Amino acid sequence: MEFRHLVSFITIAEELHFGRAASRLHLTQPSLSAQLQKLEKSLGVRLVARSSHEVMLTSAGQEFEAQARLIVFQMEKAAQIAKATAEGRSGTLNIGYNMPASRHVLPSALAKMSAVHPDVVVSLWEKRTGPQLAGLADGTLDVALVYGHPRTADFRYRLVLRKIPLVAVVGKGHVWAGRAAVPFAELANQACVIFSRDQCPAMYDSIFGAASDSRISLDVAQTADDPGATAHMVSVKPLVGFASLPRASSGGLGAMGANSVAVKLFDPIPTIDLYAVWRTVEANPAVFSFLDCIDDFDELKRSDRGLVAM
Numbered sequence: 001m002e003f004r005h006l007v008s009f010i011t012i013a014e015e016l017h018f019g020r021a022a023s024r025l026h027l028t029q030p031s032l033s034a035q036l037q038k039l040e041k042s043l044g045v046r047l048v049a050r051s052s053h054e055v056m057l058t059s060a061g062q063e064f065e066a067q068a069r070l071i072v073f074q075m076e077k078a079a080q081i082a083k084a085t086a087e088g089r090s091g092t093l094n095i096g097y098n099m100p101a102s103r104h105v106l107p108s109a110l111a112k113m114s115a116v117h118p119d120v121v122v123s124l125w126e127k128r129t130g131p132q133l134a135g136l137a138d139g140t141l142d143v144a145l146v147y148g149h150p151r152t153a154d155f156r157y158r159l160v161l162r163k164i165p166l167v168a169v170v171g172k173g174h175v176w177a178g179r180a181a182v183p184f185a186e187l188a189n190q191a192c193v194i195f196s197r198d199q200c201p202a203m204y205d206s207i208f209g210a211a212s213d214s215r216i217s218l219d220v221a222q223t224a225d226d227p228g229a230t231a232h233m234v235s236v237k238p239l240v241g242f243a244s245l246p247r248a249s250s251g252g253l254g255a256m257g258a259n260s261v262a263v264k265l266f267d268p269i270p271t272i273d274l275y276a277v278w279r280t281v282e283a284n285p286a287v288f289s290f291l292d293c294i295d296d297f298d299e300l301k302r303s304d305r306g307l308v309a310m
Contacts, residue, residue, distance in 0.1 A: 125141065129202065130199045144277045145259075
């Protein structure tokens with residue numbers, strides 16, 4: 001049984017006239033008759049009764065017509081879905097993101113995505129840069145919104161947001177807690193808590209690059225890969241942690257945020273850039289639909305550059 005034979009049979013059932021049916025299908029009448037015969041032979045039943053005066057469906061033909069229409073409908077629907085998925089208008093999309101992306105990129109991008117491509121099912125996963133890139137590599141993520149860009153041919157990237165400031169995070173009992181800002185060089189006299197580099201290479205390198213520019217060494221007393229764990233540690237020990245300005249100003253350091261304070265760093269101000277990253281080969285077509293929905297940014301908006309206590 002071939003799909004074209006089903007289409008031909010349905011046309012015969014609609015027209016009940018071989019000449020008109022053949023004309024609609026751009027076939028000759030002998031070709032149409034041959035297709036019907038092959039279909040009937042494959043089924044082992046007679047579907048159409050015809051004489052010199054009329055064409056009629058048999059009882060088997062009437063029942064088969066309804067089922068044939070369902071098959072053709074499902075095939076056409078499957079083709080439409082496949083085409084929409086290939087063009088990024090349908091399917092699923094798994095997006096990894098961090099706090100600046102959550103605050104400055106996703107709200108408008110997801111609203112546009114929903115309006116323009118309502119048939120794409122989007123799932124969101126908040127992770128640090130390292131885990132996001134691992135998710136891209138193993139296929140569990142389709143696009144990552146991360147700090148910095150990978151230096152490998154396996155991924156492509158696009159700059160989304162420039163110069164996101166990093167700030168110091170301290171407990172409310174810390175000597176810096178009452179200060180609005182401190183020179184970066186003063187970190188030479190403080191014990192720090194920092195994450196491992198593989199969690200967020202760009203942020204790690206920005207912090208230690210600022211230390212090098214200030215000609216100081218950082219005293220890393222403890223490590224914590226989770227921002228919430230950093231907030232816990234600085235709230236009970238005289239340690240200095242680090243966070244992006246969007247995370248700090250949104251209170252995104254976890255349950256202990258009420259006991260920690262963000263303090264600006266300057267001279268120099270460590271900054272990082274936010275990128276959208278996706279696989280070079282076999283990229284989900286919906287990735288490009290999503291990228292088209294991302295607004296063009298430069299630096300953080302002026303209204304977002306202030307700090308609030310956490």
